Amino acid sequence: MREVEPLRLAELTTLRTGGAPDRMFDATTTEGLVEALRETWERGDPWLVLGGGSNLFVGDEPFDGTVIRVRTTGIEELPSPHAGRIRLRVQAGHGWDDLVAYAVEHGYAGLEAMSGIPGTVGASPVQNIGAYGQEIQETLVEVELIDESTGEISTVPAAELGLGFRTSVLKHHHGSEPQRRAVILSVTVDLLVAGERVVRGEQLRRALGLTDDTPVPLTWVRERILATRGSKGMLLDEHDPDTHGVGSFFQNAIVTAAQARTLPPECPRWPVAPDLDAVTVIPLASYDGYVPPTRAEAPDVKVSAAWLIEQAGIRKGFKLPRSRASVSTKHALALTNRGGATAAEVAELARFIQSRVHAEFGLVLQPEPVLLGVDL
Structure with a gap:
């Protein structure tokens, strides 16, 4: 790690707001990042881990604490236990769109609809980022993280991150603390090895203008998504x-489905997939041979x-x-x-x-x- 002269957060966030912190560190290695975090936690300072600063809205007053900039990079290819797939372990400071570009270039499917999203890989599970119906939770296997309470490093399966719509147990929601105060060091995703794919999701098919199930190249999907995001001002441009x-x-x-019905019919909406694997638990002592039928509930609506x-x-x-x-x-x-x-x-x-x-x-x-x- 390297302590640097604190910069105003307005210079480091895409919304361009925020004062300077008391201290600032740059971490270019995992070891340096861990060292900076442990030192900050031992001092008891308020702290902020900063990646690309693209999902942060900071107040005008100076930050009374320490900012640690995560600047670690690197992609490691690993075997997947599933046939026809591959795993990528990516350092937390790696640019998200750089990862998507790498995956598409190598013919690894599963991230292409999230092309052009700014920020770093380490932030992606915290927010459970997504676009056009595709989310990181669909390919996320595990994260390596360090907990503030213990200073210990562990590998946590995706299933334990409480991933939901733009949320996880790691996210600091407005008005509440995260359920688990920890920092992601690396992210592992499992991707399909395929230079082209059949696009299934309704939102993505609509965005791409697809009307049939003909497989399309990943490079074409990425180009179309980048063009769409660019037309909406969703690609970072210093001059725009x-x-x-x-x-x-x-x-x-x-x-809820009932709430959705109160909105004008022309309001765009998409069903949120119900839990098809829900489990009904019947205590053995009270089991009489009858299993109640599963209640069909209308899924929530986005x-x-x-x-x-x-x-x-x-x-x-x-x-x-x-x-x-x-x-x-x-x-x-x-x-x-x-x-x-x-x-x-x-x-x-x-x-x-x-x-x-x-x-x-x-x-x-x-x-x-x-x-x-x-x-x-």
Whole structure:
């Protein structure tokens, strides 16, 4: 590890807000990262691990603590126990899209729909990142992490991470602490060895304009996804203010089937797959030979937050008077810093959008980025 002169977090986050911390370390090796974390935890400092800074909304005040920048890189190919598949163990500081590009180039399928997502590999399970119906949990095998409470390193299977829609036990949600305070050191994914694939997911098929089951090359899927994200201002570009944000600022809302029926029929929606492997446990002492039938419950529904925002009267490019924060001119779900906006200005815009959507549809949109020193 190397202690460096602290930089303002506005210089290190894509939303471009945040003051400087008390201390800052750069960790380019796993050993250096572990050393920096253990030293920080022993001092009892408030701490923040920073990757690409693309999913972080930081308040205006200086951070009274230590920031550790994760800059470890590297991809290791490992055998998979499943025929026709391969495993990749990737260091936490490796660029996410660099990993996707590597997988596509080598004909490894399972990540291509998540092309262009900014940030680092280590952050991907924390957020359970996803795009166009594909999520990291579909290919994630395990993570290597270090726990704050013990300082010990362990390998944790994906099943123990509590992965859900844009969440995990490691995520610091607004208003609550993570269930497990730990830092990911490496990530292992299991991918299909195939230069082309049949696209199944409804969202991805719609995004790609596919109407049949003809296999398509992974390179073609990646190119189309990158073009789509670029048209929405979702690819980082120093010269494009529409990309100076955190991507989607609000999560698509997950509602019950009954709630979904109260929304206008034109509101885009996708069923959330039910748990087909649910287990019914009957105590042996009370078992009388009768197994109750499984109740068929309608699955929850994911609805488009961007559609809700626009139908609540918030158009692309909208901003409050005298504010330097704005909704992207390309995508209603992205809040952007048009140059010099404070965290307070971004938060004011976010709260206004939440209030409008709630007034129109009775839903409270939840922020997707991690919030540090800022409130909504």
